[in-house]
Ligand SMILES: O=P(O)(O)OC[C@H]1O[C@](O)(COP(=O)(O)O)[C@@H](O)[C@@H]1O
């Protein structure tokens with residue numbers, strides 16, 4: 527079997543589609559290398575002293591795990607000098623991180639959720655890293671990048687991807703021409719293309735949602751799930767299965783491979799907050815990947831990739847996966863005049 531490594535794949539993409547200029551290729555290779563290092567630390571577990579929490583909280587008031595901080599540092603350090611970046615933003619940092627003057631400045635902006643699924647770290651369940659790449663708009667050499675440069679709708683992403691640290695370590699990427707999955711060959715240390723052109727099945731009988739929040743949901747959300755739970759006797763006329771890993775990366779990875787829908791909706795406990803997940807680090811990159819795999823992604827009302835962000839750490843409701851299901855639950859919200 528012919529083995530295509532990540533480097534070979536990226537060079538081919540550059541030749542065939544002209545979507546991956548050399549600078550972007552280098553950036554992705556550096557992110558991939560950082561993910562390899564994060565995966566290595568994840569794999570050490572208790573032996574590496576990487577489990578457990580720190581005393582600190584991140585900007586969203588969440589207690590930081592040791593691996594949240596370590597993964598953030600690995601990504602920052604790896605990308606500072608070689609990533610053709612103007613600046614980075616992370617779920618774990620209050621403000622943007624400009625590339626220090628001593629390093630060459632580039633034209634890209636990198637955003638990441640360094641460690642997704644933090645609650646699963648200490649119980650040895652799949653976790654991941656999510657990232658998104660934008661171009662700095664009107665970037666003028668020497669001008670300081672600001673937070674405003676990051677506030678671009680997700681449809682302007684030039685690349686997005688995630689790494690999943692599970693039974694296998696995988697990297698899934700899009701540049702806007704399909705979705706490609708690479709498995710880490712742990713002996714050789716190289717990413718090998720194992721899932722070319724991932725497509726999400728259009729129809730599904732499986733949903734992923736945290737059911738413990740049901741009593742707090744808006745009526746259209748309850749309608750959608752109630753109808754699925756009614757099974758063959760209900761309006762959907764079929765039985766549904768449920769899965770919830772509590773790592774978005776792992777749930778989305780399953781959906782990419784066998785279909786399904788992932789939902790983290792608005793709920794009434796914090797009515798002023800649109801949802802739990804972060805638009806820039808979680809929803810946008812995953813929405814780009816899911817659309818590129820033939821699925822759909824909305825905030826239950828409209829397309830995620832069209833949303834104009836107003837702040838770096840903005841939250842959003844998320845419904846993504848098999849197209850027909852996302853369209854149905856989005857229609858229920860729109861018919862009920864629900865707000866996103
Ligand atoms: O704990 P809950 O409500 O099930 O939420 C799980 C969700 O929270 C997240 O863990 C948030 O990600 P972080 O670990 O990066 O904060 C998602 O990955 C996941 O889908």
Ligand SMILES: [Mg+2]
Pocket residue numbers: 639641642643774808
């Ligand atoms: Mg996350």
Ligand SMILES: [Mg+2]
Pocket residue numbers: 594617639640641642643644
């Ligand atoms: Mg995180």
